[in-house]
Amino acid sequence: MRLIAIAVLTWSAFISACGGEANPGVQESTSKGNLVMSLEFDDGPVVGDNVLFVTLADAERARIEKANLSVFLYMPTMGMGSSGAPPKVSNLGNGKYKLSPVVLDMAGEWLVRVSATAEQGSGEKELTFNL
Numbered sequence: 001m002r003l004i005a006i007a008v009l010t011w012s013a014f015i016s017a018c019g020g021e022a023n024p025g026v027q028e029s030t031s032k033g034n035l036v037m038s039l040e041f042d043d044g045p046v047v048g049d050n051v052l053f054v055t056l057a058d059a060e061r062a063r064i065e066k067a068n069l070s071v072f073l074y075m076p077t078m079g080m081g082s083s084g085a086p087p088k089v090s091n092l093g094n095g096k097y098k099l100s101p102v103v104l105d106m107a108g109e110w111l112v113r114v115s116a117t118a119e120q121g122s123g124e125k126e127l128t129f130n131l
Ligand SMILES: [Cu+2]
Pocket: 075, 078, 080, 106, 108
């Protein structure tokens, strides 16, 4: 029992030293809709301009090459959005899309919601985190 506790402590010390820096406290919601979406910040999220990668597939995990993506940026505790223009969406092929710049222009709690529509259906996913 004691050995296990020490092992867990060592592991969590390792995580806080080596991991978690890139995505501090990012919480991912369950997906809505029939499309399967994964979201990943390139390096961050950080205050300022961010790059967000979206991977989109159908329920059988077939990648979706043609989709319309939109992103909603909101600070729930402040009742305000981003002052930036909507990010540009680039289709990278094989179901991967790049949203840039995702402007998170101040410190605080953010909600990032990505919505996708395609011939195959629709999907939505949210990230929440503190900057
Ligand atoms: Cu704010």
